[in-house]
């Protein structure tokens with residue numbers, strides 16, 4: 319299975335701007351990408367980062383990616399909008415139509431809780447399309463095994479993707495996973511990174527001064543130096 323990781327290089331994670339400066343959002347986005355790549359490689363795959371602009375995994379990161387990740391990862395630059403760029407990477411019938419196209423998984427770079435086990439569940443199924451929905455109706459990860467499926471991101475894309483598959487008569491499997499459902503979009507999502515994050519992303523948040531705090535019996539994040 320080919321594994322594609324879309325990544326917005328410039329101005330990432332704008333919905334975190336109430337709590338993180340531009341420089342910090344770039345740094346956290348890269349830390350989350352590093353954790354996602356680490357999980358994909360540990361699950362035995364060789365990811366392609368589908369980047370909106372050129373990025374160097376050694377020089378443009380303020381953390382050290384493991385040798386395994388550096389060796390296994392490829393960067394592909396495509397500055398088209400997300401949907402177009404991903405669709406260009408999905409399985410397609412070859413001209414004579416007689417070979418089965420290789421399956422493709424699309425795993426978002428902001429899934430900071432991702433583990434190899436969570437990804438295995440996505441990779442292991444045999445439905446034409448397996449979808450790990452995000453909270454709020456998005457599509458956090460997909461595995462596409464049929465050349466008739468195309469994505470349409472944004473909004474309630476999980477529902478849209480089910481409909482697109484149904485329209486082509488394709489079988490869909492929903493992957494019910496807390497780790498894959500938790501994309502890091504908004505300030506309160508940072509709670510999940512500190513509680514369940516695996517490596518670089520929680521370390522980066524702590525280096526910015528974020529810690530868990532209890533307020534009126536609920537867990538939130540607070541910044542000691544912010």
Ligand SMILES: Nc1nc2c(ncn2[C@@H]2O[C@H](COP(=O)(O)OP(=O)(O)OP(=O)(O)O)[C@@H](O)[C@H]2O)c(=O)[nH]1
Pocket residue numbers: 323324325326327329330331332333334368369370396398399400403426427428503
């Ligand atoms: N290749 C590519 N990746 C994108 C693009 N827009 C977003 N992404 C990536 O797609 C995933 C989901 O992104 P979103 O959470 O919708 O957007 P975001 O830019 O990360 O964050 P916001 O600015 O807060 O919406 C993340 O891995 C992004 O890095 C795009 O236009 N092209």
Ligand SMILES: C[C@H](OP(=O)(O)O)C(=O)O
Pocket residue numbers: 400452455456457458470471472473474475476501503
């Ligand atoms: C790409 C988009 O991500 P969200 O904006 O929901 O984080 C989606 O899942 O359709």
